[in-house]
Amino acid sequence: xxxxxxxxxxxxxxxxxxxxxxxxxxxxxxxxxxxxxxxxxxxxxxxxxxxxxxxxxxxxxxxxxxxxxxxxxxxxxxxxxxxxxxxxxxxxxxxxxxxxxxxxxxxxxxxxxxxxxxxxxxxxxxxxxxxxxxxxxxxxxxxxxxxxxxxxxxxxxxxxxxxxxxxxxxxxxxxxxxxxxxxxxxxxxxxxxxxxxxxxxxxxxxxxxxxxxxxxxxxxxxxxxxxxxxxxxxxxxxxxxxxxxxxxxxxxxxxxxxxxxxxxxxxxxxxxxxxxxxxxxxxxxxxxxxxxxxxxxxxxxxxxxxxxxxxxxxxxxxxxxxxxxxxxxxxxxxxxxxxxxxxxxxxxxxxxxxxxxxxxxxxxxxxxxxxxxxxxxxxxxxxxxxxxxxxxxxxxxxxxxxxxxxxxxxxxxxxxxxxxxxxxxxxxxxxxxxxxxxxxxxxxxxxxxxxxxxxxxxxxxxxxxxxxxxxxxxxxxxxxxxxxxxxxxxxxxxxxxx
Amino acid sequence: xxxxxxxxxxxxxxxxxxxxxxxxxxxxxxxxxxxxxxxxxxxxxxxxxxxxxxxxxxxxxxxxxxxxxxxxxxxxxxxxxxxxxxxxxxxxxxxxxxxxxxxxxxxxxxxxxxxxxxxxxxxxxxxxxxxxxxxxxxxxxxxxxxxxxxxxxxxxxxxxxxxxxxxxxxxxxxxxxxxxxxxxxxxxxxxxxxxxxxxxxxxxxxxxxxxxxxxxxxxxxxxxxxxxxxxxxxxxxxxxxxxxxxxxxxxxxxxxxxxxxxxxxxxxxxxxxxxxxxxxxxxxxxxxxxxxxxxxxxxxxxxxxxxxxxxxxxxxxxx
Numbered sequence: 001x002x003x004x005x006x007x008x009x010x011x012x013x014x015x016x017x018x019x020x021x022x023x024x025x026x027x028x029x030x031x032x033x034x035x036x037x038x039x040x041x042x043x044x045x046x047x048x049x050x051x052x053x054x055x056x057x058x059x060x061x062x063x064x065x066x067x068x069x070x071x072x073x074x075x076x077x078x079x080x081x082x083x084x085x086x087x088x089x090x091x092x093x094x095x096x097x098x099x100x101x102x103x104x105x106x107x108x109x110x111x112x113x114x115x116x117x118x119x120x121x122x123x124x125x126x127x128x129x130x131x132x133x134x135x136x137x138x139x140x141x142x143x144x145x146x147x148x149x150x151x152x153x154x155x156x157x158x159x160x161x162x163x164x165x166x167x168x169x170x171x172x173x174x175x176x177x178x179x180x181x182x183x184x185x186x187x188x189x190x191x192x193x194x195x196x197x198x199x200x201x202x203x204x205x206x207x208x209x210x211x212x213x214x215x216x217x218x219x220x221x222x223x224x225x226x227x228x229x230x231x232x233x234x235x236x237x238x239x240x241x242x243x244x245x246x247x248x249x250x251x252x253x254x255x256x257x258x259x260x261x262x263x264x265x266x267x268x269x270x271x272x273x274x275x276x277x278x279x280x281x282x283x284x285x286x287x288x289x290x291x292x293x294x295x296x297x298x299x300x301x302x303x304x305x306x307x308x309x310x311x312x313x314x315x316x317x318x319x320x321x322x323x324x325x326x327x328x329x330x331x332x333x334x335x336x337x338x339x340x341x342x343x344x345x346x347x348x349x350x351x352x353x354x355x356x357x358x359x360x361x362x363x364x365x366x367x368x369x370x371x372x373x374x375x376x377x378x379x380x381x382x383x384x385x386x387x388x389x390x391x392x393x394x395x396x397x398x399x400x401x402x403x404x405x406x407x408x409x410x411x412x413x414x415x416x417x418x419x420x421x422x423x424x425x426x427x428x429x430x431x432x433x434x435x436x437x438x439x440x441x442x443x444x445x446x447x448x449x450x451x452x453x454x455x456x457x458x459x460x461x462x463x464x465x466x467x468x469x470x471x472x473x474x475x476x477x478x479x480x481x482x483x484x485x486x487x488x489x490x491x492x493x494x495x496x497x498x
Numbered sequence: 499x500x501x502x503x504x505x506x507x508x509x510x511x512x513x514x515x516x517x518x519x520x521x522x523x524x525x526x527x528x529x530x531x532x533x534x535x536x537x538x539x540x541x542x543x544x545x546x547x548x549x550x551x552x553x554x555x556x557x558x559x560x561x562x563x564x565x566x567x568x569x570x571x572x573x574x575x576x577x578x579x580x581x582x583x584x585x586x587x588x589x590x591x592x593x594x595x596x597x598x599x600x601x602x603x604x605x606x607x608x609x610x611x612x613x614x615x616x617x618x619x620x621x622x623x624x625x626x627x628x629x630x631x632x633x634x635x636x637x638x639x640x641x642x643x644x645x646x647x648x649x650x651x652x653x654x655x656x657x658x659x660x661x662x663x664x665x666x667x668x669x670x671x672x673x674x675x676x677x678x679x680x681x682x683x684x685x686x687x688x689x690x691x692x693x694x695x696x697x698x699x700x701x702x703x704x705x706x707x708x709x710x711x712x713x714x715x716x717x718x719x720x721x722x723x724x725x726x727x728x729x730x731x732x733x734x735x736x737x738x739x740x741x742x743x744x745x746x747x748x749x750x751x752x753x754x755x756x757x758x759x760x761x762x763x764x765x766x767x768x769x770x771x772x773x774x775x776x777x778x779x780x781x782x783x784x785x786x787x788x789x790x791x792x793x794x795x796x797x798x799x800x801x802x803x804x805x806x807x808x809x810x811x812x813x814x815x816x817x
Contacts, residue, residue: 321707321709323705323707327705340699341703343692343696345764346763350689354705355704357686358686359705362686363686363687411705
C-alpha cells in the first residue's frame with residue numbers, strides 16, 4: 001500500500017548540503033524509525049514534512065497523491081502531526097488552549113466554543129490516559145505531560161501520520177513507557193508513525209522498520225526484526241566504533257577535587273554529602289526531579305545553599321556567583337546547551353574564550369592569540385567546524401556540545417561537572433565526548449557526571465551516587481553498580497525519613 | 499563577526515551618502531546662488547544638532563546590545579540641561595562645576611535604572627519608563643515653569659580648550675563613537691555585553707558577572723544622556739524642562755537603523771551614531787524643501803521602516 005514516500009528529496013542551505021537526494025517509503029499504518037547522527041539530515045527531512053521548509057527538488061507523496069506543503073498549517077490539514085523534541089507548548093495557555101491553538105472551535109463571529117473544546121480535550125486526555133484538567137495551565141504540567149500534549153494536539157487534528165522527534169529526551173523511563181503505550185494504541189488505530197530517536201532500544205521496541213540517514217543520504221532501510229543494533233550503528237557512522245575503554249584505576253592523592261558536606265537547599269535537595277577525587281569520574285544518577293541539576297547549579301554558585309559546605313581542592317568555596325565558582329576551578333557543562341551553553345550571536349572563538357578570559361579578569365581581547373587558541377581547541381576536541389569564525393548554529397548538536405565542553409576545559413578547572421553531557425547527541429559524538437571526559441580525568445581532573453542515561457553512567461563512572469527526591473540514596477562502586485542495583489536505589493523508598 | 503559589523507556599518511554609511519547626494523541634487527540652487535544644503539556652515543549645523551542625539555545614542559546602543567532598552571535619555575537630557583541652568587544661571591556657580599553636577603545627576607538616574615533592572619529585576623522597559631517619568635518630573639519641579647537662559651551668561655567668544663564652541667559637541671560625539679566602538683569590539687567588557695544580549699542565561703552559566711555588567715551599561719546610558727543634555731544646554735543656550743521630548747524614541751530608532759537588534763546581542767555604537775546623522779540630515783534638509791514643512795515627521799517615520807527593511811534584505815542576500 002502506498003503510504004508516505006520521499007522521492008529524491010534534496011535541500012541545501014548555502015554551501016551545506018543537508019539532503020542529497022533521499023528516497024524511501026513508509027508504509028501506511030507502519031511505525032517507522034528514522035535514525036542518523038546529528039547532521040545526517042533528519043531534522044531537515046522532518047521540517048520538510050512539517051511544511052516549515054521546502055525542498056530544493058524532489059517530491060513527497062502520501063497515499064498515491066503528491067503532497068506540496070506550503071506551510072505548517074497545510075501539513076496539519078493534510079493529517080501530518082508533529083511532536084517535537086523541544087516542547088513547543090504555550091506555557092501561558094490552558095491544556096485546551098494548547099491543543100486547539102490555531103484551530104479553535106468557533107461559533108459564527110469568532111466566539112470561542114469553550115465548552116465544546118473542553119469536552120473534546122477531556123475525551124482526548126482520557127484516550128491518552130492522562131489525568132490532567134483541561135483548564136490546567138500548560139506550565140503547571142510536568143515535562144512528560146507537556147510532551148503528551150503535543151500528541152493530544154495531533155489527535156485533535158485527526159492526524160494520519162504522527163512524526164515524533166526525540167520525544168523521550170526529557171522523560172523518565174516510566175513516562176517514556178506511558179508514551180509508548182499511547183503510541184501502540186495509535187498504531188492499532190492505523191496511524192502511521194515516523195519515530196526519530198537517538199535511543200536505539202526505543203526504536204527497536206517501537207518500530208517495524210528503521211531507515212538510517214548518513215550525511216544527507218540514505219544509508220539503508222532495515223526490518224527491525226532482522227537487524228542487530230550494531231548494524232544500525234555501523235550504518236549511522238559508516239565505520240566501526242572503537243571498543244569501550246577500560247576504567248583506569250584512579251590513584252588519587254591530596255585533597256579531593258570537590259567535597260560537599262551537608263549541602264541543603266529546600267525544596268531541591270537536602271543534606272547532600274559527596275566527594276570527587278582528582279582523576280575520578282563520579283556518576284550522579286537519579287530520575288528527573290531528584291534535584292540533581294539544582295545541586296550542580298548550587299555548587300556552581302548560581303544558587304545559595306541554606307546549609308552545608310563546599311570545598312574545591314581542599315579550599316572552602318562560598319561562591320556568590322558563577323564567576324567566583326569558576327575562578328575557584330569549578331566548571332559546569334549545563335544540561336541545555338541552547339539555552340544555557342551557547343551564544344548564537346557570537347562566533348566560536350568568542351563562545352570558546354568567554355569563560356576563560358572573563359574569569360581571568362582580562363581587560364583587552366587579544367584577537368590573534370584567541371584565534372590560535374581556538375584553532376587548537378577545535379582541533380584537540382575534533383569539533384567539525386569551518387574555523388574560529390564559524391557561528392554555533394552552523395554546527396551539529398554533537399559538535400555544539402563539544403564546544404561547550406571545550407570552553408570549560410579552556411579554563412583549566414579542578415572539577416568538571418557535566419549535566420546530561422550527551423543529551424540529544426549522536427552516537428559518534430557521544431563516544432568522542434566520553435573519550436574527552438576520560439582523557440581529562442586521566443590528567444587529574446575530577447568529574448561529576450549527571451545523566452539519566454544509565455548505560456552511559458555505568459560505562460563512564462567508577463562510582464555511582466544515586467539521588468532520589470533531593471537526597472542521596474546510596475553509592476555503588478565498580479562491579480556493584482549495574483543497571484538493576486542503580487535503578488533499585490533510584491526508585492526505592494527513602495532510607496530514613498527525617 | 500567583525501566582518502559582519504563592518505558590512506553593517508558600511509551599509510549605514512552608504513545610506514547616509516545616498517541621502518546627502520539626493521538632497522544635494524534636489525536642493526541644487528538655480529543660477530549662481532550658494533547651495534542651501536551643501537555648504538560647510540550647514541554641515542556644521544547638522545553635526546552640532548545631531549551630536550545631541552549621537553552622544554546619547556552611544557549609551558542607548560550599548561543598552562540595546564545588552565538586550566535591554568532605555569527610555570529615559572530624553573528626560574535625562576532635559577533634567578541635565580535644567581540642573582546645569584539652575585546652578586549656572588540661578589545659583590551663580592561656575593560653568594564647570596554646574597556641568598559636573600548635571601552629569602552626576604544623569605549618572606544617578608542611570609544608577610536608579612540599573613538598580614531597578616538588576617536588583618529589583620524589573621523588565622528594562624518598565625524600569626526606564628518609570629525613570630523617564632521621574633526625571634522629567636524632577637526637571638519640571640526644578641524649573642517651576644521657568645527656563646534658564648545660559649546664552650546671555652556665556653561670553654560670546656567662549657572657546658573651550660581653544661576650540662570654536664560649535665565644534666565641541668561634534669568632536670565629543672565622534673570621540674565617544676570611536677572610544678566605545680573599540681571598547682565594544684576589543685575589550686572583555688564589550689564582549690560580555692554582546693554575550694548577555696545574545697543569551698543572558700548562557701552568560702550566567704559562563705561565569706560572566708551579568709549583574710555588574712548590566713549595571714555599568716545603564717550607568718553609562720544615564721551619564722551619556724546627561725552629557726547630551728549639557729551639550730544641548732550650551733548649544734541652544736537654555737535649560738528647559740520640556741526639551742528633548744521624544745528623543746528617546748529617535749535615539750532608539752537611530753540605533754536600530756545603525757544595525758542594532760532590539761532583541762539584543764547585535765548592533766554597533768558606530769552604526770547608532772551614523773543612524774543619528776541620517777536622521778539629522780533628514781531633519782535639516784526636509785524643511786528646506788518648499789511645501790514639505792509638515793511632512794518631516796512622517797518622512798522620518800517612514801525612513802526608519804524603509805531603512806531597516808532594506809538592511810534586512812541586504813543581510814539576507816549576504817548570507
